[in-house]
Amino acid sequence: MSGRRTRIREHGVLYYLGVGLSIGLLGLVALLGALAIVVPAVTGSTPMTVLTSSMEPTYPPGTLVIVKPIDEADIRIGDAITYQIASGKPEVVTHRVVSVISSSDGDRRFLTKGDNNASPDAAAVQPVQIRGKVWYAIPWIGYVNNFVSAEVRAWAIPVFATGLFLYAGYQLTHWLVSRRRRDDT
Numbered sequence: 806m807s808g809r810r811t812r813i814r815e816h817g818v819l820y821y822l823g824v825g826l827s828i829g830l831l832g833l834v835a836l837l838g839a840l841a842i843v844v845p846a847v848t849g850s851t852p853m854t855v856l857t858s859s860m861e862p863t864y865p866p867g868t869l870v871i872v873k874p875i876d877e878a879d880i881r882i883g884d885a886i887t888y889q890i891a892s893g894k895p896e897v898v899t900h901r902v903v904s905v906i907s908s909s910d911g912d913r914r915f916l917t918k919g920d921n922n923a924s925p926d927a928a929a930v931q932p933v934q935i936r937g938k939v940w941y942a943i944p945w946i947g948y949v950n951n952f953v954s955a956e957v958r959a960w961a962i963p964v965f966a967t968g969l970f971l972y973a974g975y976q977l978t979h980w981l982v983s984r985r986r987r988d989d990t
Contacts, residue, residue, distance in 0.1 A: 853899070867948045871939070875935070
């Protein structure tokens with residue numbers, strides 16, 4: 806009988822199914838972490854959570870939108886932009902550009918509207934208010950972003966990563982010891 810068939814009988818199909826699911830879940834968590842944390846940090850983008858239903862169905866509440874800085878000259882009708890509600894204030898909103906208003910002196914302002922709103926926003930957005938354009942979005946991850954504050958994130962990510970490395974070391978050691986015992990018999 807082959808060594809592979811013996812191993813399957815030794816551990817069972819459920820064991821290998823569990824290992825496969827664990828690897829898949831770890832890969833998914835790593836991918837989401839890269840998309841939500843690493844890519845924005847490397848590109849100078851900002852992850853923000855959608856809190857209201859004004860942009861449904863495109864960006865429902867709980868969606869994490871990654872907002873990339875953009876030059877105002879590159880903003881087009883149809884772009885979803887994130888901007889300060891009042892210039893200089895921290896509160897922001899993400900809405901879609903429905904019209905570009907150009908003045909005779911060359912200044913541009915943007916009329917925006919939430920996808921789920923019946924009418925455009927009352928005030929036009931000035932370029933100084935714009936934080937960026939939505940680059941991509943990850944559904945439901947915004948809830949996690951809101952739950953974990955920046956202070957918690959500062960220590961939780963290194964602790965979690967260290968825990969994963971310790972667990973991997975334990976698993977590797979356990980595998981090497983069990984293999985040595987099996988080879989000794």
